[in-house]
Amino acid sequence: MTATAPTRLFHFVAGNTGPWRIEDARWICGDPLPAATHISVLPDTAGFQASAAAWSLRGITSNERYVTRAEKSALLARQQGLGRAQATRAALIPIRKNAAWWALTQDERRQIIEDQSRHIAIGLEYLPAIARRLHHCRDLGGSEPFDFITWFEYAPEHGSAFDELVAALRASVEWQYVEREADFRLIRNME
């Protein structure tokens, strides 16, 4: 790892200013976070004043834990990156899974995620409309309040498709292991 390697660590900082305005904050389960009106997504190298934030979360991108080569090929063939001009809507969904989840073995977690819950297949159905980046928090070394943070971007006309996507996942067996979840819907500030 050199100093020129792209950062994998991102901060999600909430306050009263920032490039993404919170249109709706939904507390799906578990304790809510303090109120805020805007969210910024900052790579590790960017400084920010934590004292000015209502809250901040951090997560790191990593190797995939469940996806097979065939699934990865299908995803790569359809997915598009973050930052598309038309993608003026975003969602920030931090989740924490319970102790029972983390006590499962790899084959058991994969069985629940895909065989029972079709998590990867459902995500594929919404490509390329919904772009996504997953960040891991659980092994950052501290006592992080969430295990994962997923960031989604889409155009306004795909807002209802996004609602379908998260509803399908929340109805799955996998989500029975989720003990804390928030869902922030965001609108990009126009220059």
Added chain:
Amino acid sequence: MTATAPTRLFHFVAGNTGPWRIEDARWICGDPLPAATHISVLPDTAGFQASAAAWSLRGITSNERYVTRAEKSALLARQQGLGRAQATRAALIPIRKNAAWWALTQDERRQIIEDQSRHIAIGLEYLPAIARRLHHCRDLGGSEPFDFITWFEYAPEHGSAFDELVAALRASVEWQYVEREADFRLIRNME
């Protein structure tokens, strides 16, 4: 995660004092670490003076990434914990895998680790003599010099068995992806 949860983060600190004396420092591949004579293993909550250390590494225990339920049951039936009175020998083996490894998908990594390399089965053969704790470094958020740190403990009479174990792993297909590795053999200081 509460303040009473046991820490999963450990520091491995090398210097000129500590409970484990370095009997042998082997640089298997990649850059060596600075010279030292002793190693301490400290949970996150314990303070230490980094300035007094020749080097320090850190890693976090986490959920298993490859083991199936059947393999886990076999491991649990045979393994013993760290800290056994007769286990006066230890080994600290930090490794880093290359970019090609991290670009593999889960099924490909599992295929190499177990189907081709028998990593889990080989470890099982040396239980309960060789006790082991795996720590992950790659997703700690910074630019860690290694991806994994494994700590082993065994009685003096199992030293040659430990040599066999690491030789078998280093001869495996999995180890073709290792780009940096050190191997410290340690003797516990007697009170």
